[in-house]
Amino acid sequence: MKDRSQGFDLARLLEERGAERYELHTRHLNHQLPRMLHTLGFDKVYERAEGAYFWDADGNEYLDMLAGFGVMGLGRHHPVVRRALHDVLDASTADLTRFDCQPLPGLLAEKLLAHSPHLDRVFFGNSGTEAVETALKFARYATGKPRILYCDHAFHGLTTGSLSVNGEKGFRDGFAPLLPDTAIALGDLDALRRELKRGDVAGLVVEPIQGKGVHTSPPGFLREAQELLHRHKAVLIVDEVQTGLGRTGDFYAYQHEEGGEPDLLCVAKALSGGYVPVGATLGKDWIFKRVYSSMDRVLVHSASFGSNAQAMAAGLAVLAVMEEEETVANARRTGDLLRERLAALVGRYELLHEVRGRGLMIGIEFGRPSSLRLRSRWAMLQAARKGLFAQMVVVPLLQKHRILTQVSGDHLEVIKLIPPLVIGEPEVDRFVTAFTAVMDDAHSGGGLMWDFGRTLVKQAVANR
Known part of the structure; x- marks a missing residue:
């Protein structure tokens, strides 16, 4: 050529x-x-x-x-990630045809899910804020409820949906109206109970450790929050965009304690080794099956560059390096x-x-x-x-x-x-x-x- x-x-x-x-x-x-x-x-x-x-x-x-x-x-x-990107470019794969199933997304999903065995499926996007947007959409559709709870001082991204669950006023000023939402204090189970009793809550999105201020969720909060949410047919969304992939000394930060396993999990940032924009939303089978409930809905949520070969190859290389280098x-x-x-x-x-x-x-x-x-x-x-x-x-x-x-x-x-x-x-x-x-x-x-x-x-x- x-x-x-x-x-x-x-x-x-x-x-x-x-x-x-x-x-x-x-x-x-x-x-x-x-x-x-x-x-x-x-x-x-x-x-x-x-x-x-x-x-x-x-x-x-x-x-x-x-x-x-x-x-x-x-x-x-990192030389391993760098080499993987060279390899996938040299392979001239038939990437992003949108009418086939390439192997790399499935292989990366399999590797990610191995670290969260209670979750079943993955959607790949291009950033942390996209991963959160996906989780918000999936939670609302799967539960049939409109409202998302979040925590004071939270940061989940800056697009309109993720901005709706951003706990910092300075980021939100001038961009209203946003999605219906309510903030609670990190760890405030009484506030969570009060909001859930209204019957319109789709889920709670929470960082196990908040990036703004580096505040750790109180011991047992995620577990008790999950139990309350499930009792009211709502879901727990855990944002591990910054805390995930080993940052806190466990693969995911929520794993430092027993229980509190998310229904939807957001990761991004370090997943590609910093080379390629990438984000992923991991979730339970029943949530994905409600969203993608028929062939007519196969593209109801998608991303033009999602699952691209460079991002997937980089992600696989990153996970391999993390395992090899401990x-x-x-x-x-x-x-x-x-x-x-x-x-x-x-x-x-x-x-x-x-x-x-x-x-x-x-x-x-x-x-x-x-x-x-x-x-x-x-x-x-x-x-x-x-x-x-x-x-x-x-x-x-x-x-x-x-x-x-x-x-x-x-x-x-x-x-x-x-x-x-x-x-x-x-x-x-x-x-x-x-x-x-x-x-x-x-x-x-x-x-x-x-x-x-x-x-x-x-x-x-x-x-x-």
Whole structure:
């Protein structure tokens, strides 16, 4: 076959215009993103990445404790996943004909279901928010009821359906009307009982560990919630888009306790190793059979790129690597070490309030200090905008120590650590050493950190 792409040279294009990256984004995409990155000093030029590390244009090495918001579970450019993608492209499969049944989706579904043996079928989409949208649709159709319950501070995606069960007001403002919904507090079984008595609830969607703030559901909540839901002919939807695939030290976060098995389970992010957009909704047989109840309804819910060969091959490779390299066990072991070493610092620093989480999903929360000197500075930040102190910690971690982290949510004084699951003790040592240095600087009451805090205060006040 004649190669018709000779006029396109990607390497040359990037070489010629790669330096325009921030200008192009400002001009053609979200103009506020480059502005925000410049304000924080995050406007780096990363040129290469491997495993848990980046390298910038000057050859400086950065430790990634963010994993692309959890997408890079195996780190960047894992050779096994990379090879699988090359192999599937070279195979020239008859992909996405839509009128056949290719083997790769079935094989990946089989592998995923082996980790949740009480579930029976899988729908493949292209993202976490699509996985949640699928679960919402399936729950409403299968139960014949309209209303979905969710938890305060939950994050399930930003498309209209998933936004309807988003517990953060800032994401929802201006996008109404949304689906009929009701929020309850995470763990509030009495509120769940009250809502279920109304008879119109299709299901409850819940993260076993909330990404915003890194709050773990109380012990026994999922089990008791499932029992209540089933009693009222409603379903339990567990969103494991961020917590699944080993992140918390078990394959799925709901598996840390007996019971509480979901009727519908959402996964995405790390399933393709960060290479290809992918999402999956796992569910019970009776739910799928009600949705796809006849041949006339065979396409009643589908996705144009769902089950594509690249995503399926990447998913199979990721699961094979996780088994071969014992990724889940490493996440548990390394996460326990990191959490214990950080928790040991709580009594040492008055601004450090709590360290929590499971596996390699860890939240570091800051709080009001006891000493008058630091208390006045803390009050200044809180008056301008809650969450500024956490941002003050994230910035020097990157600028001085070349470690990429994130604030866990808007107006939250919490840093969330969700590094690639392949990190080990050397990365734990590096992070704890850097974090200790930043805390020392913050508690000294002076220096560049508080100078930057004043800059953030001015910015916050200007944006009001």
